[in-house]
Amino acid sequence: MAEVGIFVGTVYGNALLVAEEAETVLKGQGHEVKLFEEGTLEAWQYYRHHFVLIVTSTTGQGDLPDSIAPLYTAIRDTVGYQPELRYGVIALGDISYDHFCGGGHKLDDLLQEQGASRIGEMLEIDAMETAEPETVAVPWVEKWGQLLK
Numbered sequence: 427m428a429e430v431g432i433f434v435g436t437v438y439g440n441a442l443l444v445a446e447e448a449e450t451v452l453k454g455q456g457h458e459v460k461l462f463e464e465g466t467l468e469a470w471q472y473y474r475h476h477f478v479l480i481v482t483s484t485t486g487q488g489d490l491p492d493s494i495a496p497l498y499t500a501i502r503d504t505v506g507y508q509p510e511l512r513y514g515v516i517a518l519g520d521i522s523y524d525h526f527c528g529g530g531h532k533l534d535d536l537l538q539e540q541g542a543s544r545i546g547e548m549l550e551i552d553a554m555e556t557a558e559p560e561t562v563a564v565p566w567v568e569k570w571g572q573l574l575k
């Protein structure tokens with residue numbers, strides 16, 4: 427079984443609910459999981475050698491929430507190349523905004539530039555379509571968790 431660090435970016439708590447649900451699903455599959463509401467570079471440096479699941483909403487105009495933006499900057503400025511990293515992204519957004527799920531895409535773009543491998547496709551959850559993002563996430567997380575080897 428795998429060790430998974432879940433890194434959360436949220437403003438109003440929806441992404442945290444999704445992350446907590448993901449934690450439950452992954453633990454149910456036998457993985458060792460830790461959830462970080464304000465993830466630090468130190469935690470990232472540990473989990474980049476295991477597995478990372480990013481669960482983040484979008485704020486402003488395609489921006490990352492303050493709870494994860496400092497981590498983004500630290501990864502960009504100090505980590506650089508990280509080809510060993512295997513990760514997944516669950517992005518929350520609202521289709522009525524110009525940069526749909528921009529926060530998740532911003533982090534995904536950075537990690538791709540840094541040589542990391544995404545496991546599976548990014549899950550985009552549209553707040554216009556569902557009032558219960560955690561329910562939408564469960565089947566995706568179940569599949570994602572099975573890919574961790």
Ligand SMILES: Cc1cc2nc3c(=O)[nH]c(=O)nc-3n(C[C@H](O)[C@H](O)[C@H](O)COP(=O)(O)O)c2cc1C
Nearest residue numbers: 437438439440441483484486488519520523526527
């Ligand atoms: C001020 C504000 C700006 C937002 N900007 C975007 C955006 O640029 N792109 C997007 O897809 N969603 C945007 N959203 C929608 C949120 O990402 C979405 O409602 C999400 O579910 C909120 O999750 P959270 O509670 O974890 O922050 C915005 C919401 C607010 C209130």
